[in-house]
Amino acid sequence: MAKKIDYKFCFGPWNISEGQDPYGPTTRPAQTFDWKLAQLKKHGFEAMMFHDDDAVPDIDSKSEQQIRKEAKELKKRLDGLGIVAEMVAPRLWFAPQTIDGAYTSNSKKDRQYAIDRSLRCIDIANILDTDLIVLWLAREGSYLRESKDAGRALDYLVEALDKMLAHDKRARLCIEPKPNEPMDHAYVPTIGHAVAVSSLTRDPKRVGVLIESAHAILAGLDPADEIDFAMKFGKLWSLHLNDQNGLKYDQDRPFGNVSLRSAFDQIRALERNGYGRNGEYVCFDVHPFRTTKPEHWMDHLLNSRRTFELLVKKVRSFDEKAAAKLVADRNYQALDQMVLEHLLGK
Numbered sequence: 001m002a003k004k005i006d007y008k009f010c011f012g013p014w015n016i017s018e019g020q021d022p023y024g025p026t027t028r029p030a031q032t033f034d035w036k037l038a039q040l041k042k043h044g045f046e047a048m049m050f051h052d053d054d055a056v057p058d059i060d061s062k063s064e065q066q067i068r069k070e071a072k073e074l075k076k077r078l079d080g081l082g083i084v085a086e087m088v089a090p091r092l093w094f095a096p097q098t099i100d101g102a103y104t105s106n107s108k109k110d111r112q113y114a115i116d117r118s119l120r121c122i123d124i125a126n127i128l129d130t131d132l133i134v135l136w137l138a139r140e141g142s143y144l145r146e147s148k149d150a151g152r153a154l155d156y157l158v159e160a161l162d163k164m165l166a167h168d169k170r171a172r173l174c175i176e177p178k179p180n181e182p183m184d185h186a187y188v189p190t191i192g193h194a195v196a197v198s199s200l201t202r203d204p205k206r207v208g209v210l211i212e213s214a215h216a217i218l219a220g221l222d223p224a225d226e227i228d229f230a231m232k233f234g235k236l237w238s239l240h241l242n243d244q245n246g247l248k249y250d251q252d253r254p255f256g257n258v259s260l261r262s263a264f265d266q267i268r269a270l271e272r273n274g275y276g277r278n279g280e281y282v283c284f285d286v287h288p289f290r291t292t293k294p295e296h297w298m299d300h301l302l303n304s305r306r307t308f309e310l311l312v313k314k315v316r317s318f319d320e321k322a323a324a325k326l327v328a329d330r331n332y333q334a335l336d337q338m339v340l341e342h343l344l345g346k
């Protein structure tokens with residue numbers, strides 16, 4: 001039997017957010033980036049995810065040279081703390097140039113901004129010694145159907161991915177699909193779409209995917225099936241575990257918060273496909289509740305990791321032989337109860 005995987009965990013600075021939502025301000029005091037790095041280390045997480053402007057603040061106002069200098073300084077700090085950078089992601093949804101989309105904007109000049117910024121992001125990743133570039137395509141979609149052309153958008157997107165692939169032969173691009181929010185309809189809403197897009201690029205084997213549980217649920221899909229699908233193509237290079245209560249706004253709840261069974265199924269899919277065997281991290285894209293007091297600031301992350309670890313034990317102690325017998329006998333009623341009782345500790 002293959003060796004059991006020891007998982008490595010990570011999160012991003014935005015996962016220790018201060019409680020703001022679209023309808024109200026922060027509910028916890030602002031913290032420095034260094035405090036966030038220290039929390040990560042203190043609580044035994046191995047790596048941090050970065051947006052390009054987490055690594056180099058105010059990136060748009062800085063020269064290439066200055067960006068490199070600051071990225072090098074950050075790398076020194078990370079090395080000193082023993083923290084790995086899992087990935088760097090261009091934040092392409094904040095700038096005035098991305099009001100009408102980034103890679104798929106109707107404005108040529110603005111599309112160029114998105115590409116230039118992505119190339120700087122790859123430079124930062126290089127300095128932070130990660131080859132993983134995460135692309136959450138936040139504003140690549142339509143709000144008003146007649147304002148865009150989905151086929152043309154795909155051409156623009158592939159053109160941008162090709163420029164990134166050409167810029168650095170080592171970079172691996174990891175598309176994080178999400179079906180909606182902030183757009184009404186995203187152009188790359190699911191893992192199937194992302195895998196299809198990869199096949200149009202100049203180097204498909206360097207274009208993979210990142211699955212976020214909540215995003216799959218928002219697309220009406222089962223995150224466990226998305227995991228099996230992506231891994232069949234060898235494309236699951238990162239993971240944002242969390243949970244989501246139905247088709248609402250993106251909730252980023254703690255892992256297992258809504259459905260323990262779905263969380264169990266996601267880990268079962270990860271285990272049977274060997275996720276982590278090539279050094280992939282388990283990242284939690286979870287947010288503290290707005291009501292969380294400062295003294296409980298890290299609990300959503302610690303709880304997500306604890307639930308993950310407890311469920312790994314549940315997956316490893318699940319009687320697969322007995323389950324297979326019930327499948328062979330088409331006794332899915334008994335299989336259903338077997339899963340429930342296993343989760344209930346019976």
Ligand code: XUL
Nearest residue numbers: 089136176178212250285
């Ligand atoms: C947005 C989302 C982002 C990405 C990183 O829903 O999940 O935080 O994970 O850009």
Ligand code: MN
Nearest residue numbers: 176212240285
């Ligand atoms: Mn995410």
